[in-house]
Amino acid sequence: MLVVDSVSVNYGAIRAVQEVSLRVEEGEIVALLGPNGAGKSTLISAIAGLVPIVSGHVTLGDTEITRQTPEDITRLGVSVTPEGRRVFDDLTVGENLRLGAAIRKDKNGVAKDLEEYLEMFPVLRERYDTAAHTLSGGEQQQLAIARSLMSRPKLLMLDEPSLGLAPQLVQQIFALVGTLRDRGLTLLVVEQNAHQALAFSDRAYVLNTGRLQYSGTAAELRESDQLTEHYLGIGTGPPMRTESANGTP
Amino acid sequence: MNTLLRSLVGGIGLALIPVLIGVFVMLIGETAQVRTVNFFLINLIIVLGLQVSMGNSNIANLGHVTFMGIAAYGAAVLSIPITIKATILPDAPFGVSEVQLGVVQAALIGIAVSTCFAFLTGLVLSRQSGIAATIITLALIVVVHTVFINWNELTRGARALYGIPIKTNIVWLMAVAAIAVVIARLFRDSTLGVQLRASGEDFLAAAAMGVNVTRLRLVAWVLSGAIISVAGVMYTFLIGSISPKSFYFETVFLTLAMLILGGMRSVSGAVIGAVVVTIGFEFMRYLESAPEIVGFQLPQIFGLTGFFLGTIIVLSMALRPDGIVGNDELDEMLQNRVRDRQG
Amino acid sequence: MEYFLQQALNALSTGGEYALLALGLAIVFSVMGLVNFAHGETITIGGYTMYALFIFAAPTNAWVLLPIGILAAVAASLTFERVAFRPVRNAPATTGLLTAFGVSIIIKNFFVTVVATRPKAVPTPDWLNTQIPLGPVSIQTLQVLEAVVTFGALIILLAVLRGTTLGLSMRAAAKDFNTVRLMGIRANQVVAAAFFISGLLAGLAAIFIIARRGSVDPFMGFIPVLKAFVAAVIGGFGSLPGAVIGGFVLGITEVVFQVILPDKIAGYRDAFVFTLVGMLLIMRPQGIYGQKLELGEKGG
Numbered sequence: 001m002l003v004v005d006s007v008s009v010n011y012g013a014i015r016a017v018q019e020v021s022l023r024v025e026e027g028e029i030v031a032l033l034g035p036n037g038a039g040k041s042t043l044i045s046a047i048a049g050l051v052p053i054v055s056g057h058v059t060l061g062d063t064e065i066t067r068q069t070p071e072d073i074t075r076l077g078v079s080v081t082p083e084g085r086r087v088f089d090d091l092t093v094g095e096n097l098r099l100g101a102a103i104r105k106d107k108n109g110v111a112k113d114l115e116e117y118l119e120m121f122p123v124l125r126e127r128y129d130t131a132a133h134t135l136s137g138g139e140q141q142q143l144a145i146a147r148s149l150m151s152r153p154k155l156l157m158l159d160e161p162s163l164g165l166a167p168q169l170v171q172q173i174f175a176l177v178g179t180l181r182d183r184g185l186t187l188l189v190v191e192q193n194a195h196q197a198l199a200f201s202d203r204a205y206v207l208n209t210g211r212l213q214y215s216g217t218a219a220e221l222r223e224s225d226q227l228t229e230h231y232l233g234i235g236t237g238p239p240m241r242t243e244s245a246n247g248t249p
Numbered sequence: 250m251n252t253l254l255r256s257l258v259g260g261i262g263l264a265l266i267p268v269l270i271g272v273f274v275m276l277i278g279e280t281a282q283v284r285t286v287n288f289f290l291i292n293l294i295i296v297l298g299l300q301v302s303m304g305n306s307n308i309a310n311l312g313h314v315t316f317m318g319i320a321a322y323g324a325a326v327l328s329i330p331i332t333i334k335a336t337i338l339p340d341a342p343f344g345v346s347e348v349q350l351g352v353v354q355a356a357l358i359g360i361a362v363s364t365c366f367a368f369l370t371g372l373v374l375s376r377q378s379g380i381a382a383t384i385i386t387l388a389l390i391v392v393v394h395t396v397f398i399n400w401n402e403l404t405r406g407a408r409a410l411y412g413i414p415i416k417t418n419i420v421w422l423m424a425v426a427a428i429a430v431v432i433a434r435l436f437r438d439s440t441l442g443v444q445l446r447a448s449g450e451d452f453l454a455a456a457a458m459g460v461n462v463t464r465l466r467l468v469a470w471v472l473s474g475a476i477i478s479v480a481g482v483m484y485t486f487l488i489g490s491i492s493p494k495s496f497y498f499e500t501v502f503l504t505l506a507m508l509i510l511g512g513m514r515s516v517s518g519a520v521i522g523a524v525v526v527t528i529g530f531e532f533m534r535y536l537e538s539a540p541e542i543v544g545f546q547l548p549q550i551f552g553l554t555g556f557f558l559g560t561i562i563v564l565s566m567a568l569r570p571d572g573i574v575g576n577d578e579l580d581e582m583l584q585n586r587v588r589d590r591q592g
Numbered sequence: 593m594e595y596f597l598q599q600a601l602n603a604l605s606t607g608g609e610y611a612l613l614a615l616g617l618a619i620v621f622s623v624m625g626l627v628n629f630a631h632g633e634t635i636t637i638g639g640y641t642m643y644a645l646f647i648f649a650a651p652t653n654a655w656v657l658l659p660i661g662i663l664a665a666v667a668a669s670l671t672f673e674r675v676a677f678r679p680v681r682n683a684p685a686t687t688g689l690l691t692a693f694g695v696s697i698i699i700k701n702f703f704v705t706v707v708a709t710r711p712k713a714v715p716t717p718d719w720l721n722t723q724i725p726l727g728p729v730s731i732q733t734l735q736v737l738e739a740v741v742t743f744g745a746l747i748i749l750l751a752v753l754r755g756t757t758l759g760l761s762m763r764a765a766a767k768d769f770n771t772v773r774l775m776g777i778r779a780n781q782v783v784a785a786a787f788f789i790s791g792l793l794a795g796l797a798a799i800f801i802i803a804r805r806g807s808v809d810p811f812m813g814f815i816p817v818l819k820a821f822v823a824a825v826i827g828g829f830g831s832l833p834g835a836v837i838g839g840f841v842l843g844i845t846e847v848v849f850q851v852i853l854p855d856k857i858a859g860y861r862d863a864f865v866f867t868l869v870g871m872l873l874i875m876r877p878q879g880i881y882g883q884k885l886e887l888g889e890k891g892g
Contacts, residue, residue, distance in 0.1 A: 050770055074776035086771045088764040095760050102757050103776035151776060309686060373874060380627075381877035384825045387818075388870035395863035498814075502693065509690050555701035562694030567679035570687040 001026045001186055002047070002078075002155055007056030007066075009039070009046040016042040018210040019056065024155065024188050029181050031197040031218070032190045034207035040190045041083045043207070044159050048080045049073040060155070075103055079153035083160045083190075085144040089133035093124050096132055096143055100150030110150070117146040120176070138169040145176070149185075156180070157188045162196065174200050198222050252438055259580035260434030264427035266520055267293055271423035283419055285531060290422035291484050293523040295504045296511075297429045298476030300519040302469045303508065305442050307449030308378065311501055312386030315393045316363045316474040317481035318496030322397065322404055324359030324482045325413045325491055328352055333412035340402040352416045356482040360475065367474025368467075375466035390501065397493035404493070411490035417483050425483060429476050433516045434578070436472060441465055446514075506558060510565055512572025517579040525573065529561065530554050597729045603847035604840070605735040608742045609800060611839025613820035614827065615749070616793035618835035621824070622766040623786040625685055629692040630672055631820060632813025633699035634791055638665035638798035639808040640703060643714050662795030669791025670784060681783070696813070703810035711809035714802050738800045745796060746836070749789065753832075758785050766830065822869055828882025837880055842869075 002024040009017040017039040024030045032040050045051040047058055049070035058066045065073050074080075088096050097117070101110045118125040121142040127135060132143060141161060148156055158177070162170040170193065178200050181187060191197035198204060198218045206214040206221075214221070267290055274286045295317060303310045326341065327350045334346045350358070374385055398407050436442045445465040448456070456462060485491055503526075511522020533554035565573070577585075613631075620628045641664035642657050676695050680687050723730040753759040761782045765772045773779050801816060802808060819842060824830075827838025845868060849861045873879075 048774060050774070069779075070770070070773040071776050071778045074774060080774055082771060082774065086768060088771070089767060091760060091764055098757065099760055099764060099772070099775050099777070102761070147775075309689065377874065377877060379877070380825055380829050381873045381879075384822060385870050385873055387822070388866040388873075391866045392863045392870075395860055395866075399857070399859040399863075502697070506690075506693075506697075509686075553701070553705055555697055556705060559694045559697030559699075559701060563676050563691055563698065566683070566687050566691040566694065567676075570680065570683050 001061060002188065003057075003059040004043075004047065005057045005059070007043070007046065007058060008054045009042050009051055010054055011039075011042050011051075015054075016210050017046065017207075020205075020207065020210075020212045021056075022205050022212070022215065024186060026154075026186050027181070027184065028203065029177065029187045029189065029201040031194075031201035031204040032188060032207065033192075033194050033197060033204055034213070036192065037209075038207040039210040040207050041159055044080065044083075044157050044188075044190055047073075048078065048157065074151060074153075077154035078157065079148040079151050079155070080157045081144045081148045081159060081161065083163070085137075085140045087132040087135075087140050087143050087147070090131060092129050092131055093135070093143055094128045096147050097124070097150055100147035103151055109152070113150060113152065117149060120179075121146055138165050141165060141169075141173065145173075149180075153185070155186045155188065157190070159190045160192065161189065162191065162193050170196060253435065255580075256434050256438035257431065259578055260431035260516070261427075262580055263434065263517055263520055263578070264430040266524065267426040267430070268423050270524075271419050271426075275419060285527070287417070287419055287422055287487060289523060289527040290419070290426045291480050291487070292504060292507065292527070293426050293520065294422075294429050294480035294483070295477055295500070296507045296519045296523050297426075297433045297516065298473045298480065299504055299508050300513060300516055301433050301436055301476060302473035304513045304515065304519070305437060305445040305449065305469050306466050307446075309383045310386050310473075311383060311505070312389040313473065313477055314496050314500045314504070315390045316367055316477045317484065317500070318393060318397060318493070319366055320359040320363035320478035320481035321485040321491050321496065322359075322410070323362045324352075324355040325410055325485045326403060327358060328355035328414055328486075329410075329412040330414075337405055337410070337412065338402065342403055345403070352414055352486060356486070359482050359485075360478040363478035363481065364471060364475045367471045367478070371467045371470035371474070375463045375470060390497070394493055394497050397496070407493060409490045409492045413485055413489045413491070415486060415489045417487040422483060422487075425479060429479070430516060430520065432472075432476070433519070436469070437516060437578075441468055445469055506562055508572075510562065510572060512574035512576070514571070514576040515574050515578045518572045518574040521574050521579075522572065526558065526561075529557065533557055594729055599847055599851050601729060601731055601735065603844040605738060605843075606847055607840035607843025608739055609797065609839075610819050610823045610843045611836040612742050612745065612793055612797050612800075613816050614823035614835035614839040615746075615832060616790045616797070617817070617820045618824045618827075618830060618832055619762075619793075620786050620790050622830040622832065623762050623769075624677075624681065624688075624783055625830075626677060626688040627685065627692060627821070628672075628677075628790070629689065629817060629821075630676075630695040630699065631692075631790065631794055632815075632817030633696045634665050634669050634672070634794035634813070635798040635801065635816055636699060636703065636808070636810065636813040637668040638662060638795040639714075639802050639812060640707065641665075642798070642802065643712055643808045646714060658799055661798060662792060665795030665798060666788055666791035669787045669794065673783060673787040678780075678783075696817075700810045700813075707810070709810065711805075711807040711812075713807050716803045716806055734800070734803055741796060741800075745793065749832075752789075758782065762786055822866075826869060826872060826879055828879030831879070831881045834879055834881035841880065845869075 004020060004022045006019045006021050007017060008015060008019055020039075020043060022030070022032075032043070034040055042051060046053050047065075049065070049068055049072070053066050056066070057064060060073075060076055060078060063076060065076065065078075088099065091099070097114060101113070104110050118128075123139050124143060124146060127139065132140065135143060145158070145161065161173050161177075165173065174196055177187060177189065189197060189201065198221055201218045203217050204215070204221050205212060271286060271290065274282050278286070295313070299310060299313050302313065326338070326345050327348060329338070329349070331346065331349050334341065338346055370389060374382060377385055397404050400406070404410060444460045445462075447454070448460055448462045448465065481496075484495070507522040507526045508519055509522070510525060511520065512518025616631050617628055620626055638661045642661035645657050645660060672695055676691055677688065680691050722733050724733060724736065753763055757777075758781065761772050761775075761777045762785055765782050769779065772782065797816065801812065805812070823838040823842040824835045825838070826841055827834030827836070842865070845865050846861065849864045850858070853861055853864070
């Protein structure tokens with residue numbers, strides 16, 4: 001469904017993403033892993049159209065979305081839950097959700113989805129008429145995800161959904177991710193919490209300092225101790241040595 | 250030291266532009282052209298003053314012309330012959346109607362008073378930022394303008410205050426403009442100027458490095474006020490008759506436009522902006538075949554000429570928002586190009 | 593006593609007009625961070641359109657004239673956005689400010705060149721100036737109308753901002769434009785909506801300004817936009833409730849000084865008002881309703 005082909009992105013004067021290629025097939029959950037500053041969020045922003053792509057191509061199905069605006073990309077069925085949640089602070093929960101569904105024309109469908117997500121996230125029903133900034137971090141994350149879902153996307157990109165959340169909440173979020181996949185949603189999840197991410201995803205890519213270091217099935221990554229040690233869970237550690245296809249140094 | 254020397258040389262080079270224009274017009278121009286260049290040089294001095302404050306501290310300043318007005322009225326009131334004062338300023342306060350000073354003395358006092366006022370207002374303003382600061386400069390010019398219009402005993406209110414001796418000529422203006430260019434340039438490249446510009450870019454970082462931003466802004470504001478005061482004094486002794494209208498929004502917008510068009514981050518920008526706008530005006534006026542302006546005021550900015558001024562501003566903001574010259578001085582750009590070619 | 597009541601009414605009426613003007617500025621600033629100095633010219637265009645209609649389509653019913661004037665103001669506002677402001681949409685605030693200023697010079701000079709520098713009289717229907725006695729005081733029909741319209745406009749604006757998706761988008765865009773775009777909502781539509789509303793408010797203001805002055809001239813927009821700017825900043829620039837509050841504070845302050853200054857120094861009214869404004873901003877730069885911005889936040 002989503003094909004990222006040799007994409008490079010700048011962040012100011014720095015080349016934040018260097019010739020990264022990845023793909024996400026329909027119905028998959030793909031994890032994008034790597035330490036802090038690896039370029040994962042920049043790549044997501046670029047796919048979403050918020051940041052210009054210097055070279056390479058991004059395709060969604062048959063459509064090239066490399067140079068399209070964020071509005072158009074969302075309308076093509078890609079939804080992003082941005083890093084840091086980015087809920088609209090001054091608006092109520094209900095108003096946030098309403099904006100999530102802004103591009104949809106089917107009133108009944110929207111009402112149905114709204115009801116469904118309020119079931120899925122009871123706290124949102126509770127706080128429906130309160131301003132979003134009064135919600136806790138975890139609640140805001142739920143709101144952000146629900147808001148992204150309201151547009152009925154084909155592909156949902158979650159950028160660091162577990163950031164700053166208590167472990168129990170993190171569990172909840174990841175359980176949710178599985179549920180979503182069962183409903184036919186395709187997901188690309190950026191995560192620093194590699195262990196958890198590998199537990200629910202099908203495949204994963206590992207980014208470091210802007211480059212793709214490794215790609216494989218979640219099972220492969222889980223089993224490779226060296227990979228787990230070298231690429232995941234170690235923040236900005238010592239410089240990476242050369243990697244080979246299966247990750248042995 | 251080396252930087253300052255380079256800056257001095259650059260400033261002198263830049264100062265040649267107004268000087269050459271002046272010399273050119275002196276040699277071959279008629280009265281009308283000389284008058285135009287006189288006004289150009291006065292506007293240039295104002296724009297240079299504005300560049301010192303706005304170009305370095307990154308706050309939109311709408312009140313700079315205040316200091317022009319205060320200095321102008323100060324010098325005027327002190328130098329008008331006593332006989333004339335008896336008619337037009339009979340009830341002047343501070344014993345002004347008894348006094349008639351020489352032009353130089355009156356000028357110096359006018360500049361001093363205005364600069365003091367700049368210092369006092371600067372104490373308050375240097376602590377402000379952003380839009381609030383801009384509105385405060387706006388409040389400044391409105392308050393002072395209101396005082397000019399209402400203090401009939403001292404300023405003759407909205408009517409023209411005439412009888413001021415005419416002493417300014419193009420040679421004086423050229424000299425003052427050249428000096429102002431060099432001063433503005435030296436300030437920009439001095440430690441003070443550099444620190445001030447850095448703080449405009451990133452206030453937090455500069456403050457974290459121990460830069461006393463408030464004090465820097467005060468210095469820039471006072472220097473700016475002083476330069477503009479000089480312009481006011483030269484103006485007053487050029488036309489011999491002033492009224493509050495010359496020190497209000499028309500002049501603010503004209504000089505602001507000149508600076509923005511040229512590029513407010515550099516002294517070259519100030520100079521080029523003043524040149525381009527003045528040429529543009531004259532060209533427009535030539536097209537319009539308007540009758541020669543015999544009046545007392547600075548060039549009016551309304552009419553077909555103004556129409557094109559506005560268009561130029563809009564176009565240049567869309568196409569070249571940093572101004573014609575941009576962020577670097579002309580001589581700096583030249584140096585870079587030479588270096589690139591050698592390297 | 594009656595005098596004070598009368599002046600209180602004047603103060604509210606003036607405040608209401610400034611609130612209307614300040615709102616027009618605040619709405620554009622809140623969505624795009626643009627200080628729209630050309631707002632005054634939107635008013636001027638509305639004014640001249642009504643004047644032109646009156647001249648060329650003489651006895652025209654006022655009720656036809658006014659909506660067309662408002663429409664002209666809206667069209668002008670949208671045109672300014674499309675032609676002049678869109679190219680500088682993401683530029684720093686100073687660039688936008690100067691573009692707006694350039695537009696305002698163009699329009700002023702357009703009317704100077706094409707019409708005249710001198711004011712043109714616009715006769716207003718007599719009934720607007722009749723006084724309605726209200727107990728011990730009397731109020732002009734014009735003032736009543738202005739109050740009703742301003743109030744009505746505010747109610748409608750609130751309804752739009754709370755109830756419509758576009759209104760919600762505008763409120764959201766004030767803090768986080770990019771995320772609004774991620775919802776699939778077109779940036780151009782949100783911006784156009786802001787300018788539409790701004791133009792509408794300007795058109796309404798134009799009607800009342802002309803009714804009061806009885807004439808149009810190319811520079812008639814200057815003082816209104818100045819007042820609007822000051823009022824909006826007093827209230828907290830970019831905040832919509834702030835604009836309304838600021839408008840009333842400015843209007844009331846003006847009338848208060850008008851009343852209490854002895855005749856000899858009555859001319860200094862503006863000096864007093866602006867000194868007060870300056871002092872308010874020195875003590876509270878974020879305005880009455882504004883939030884103190886941390887260094888580095890948008891708007892600082």
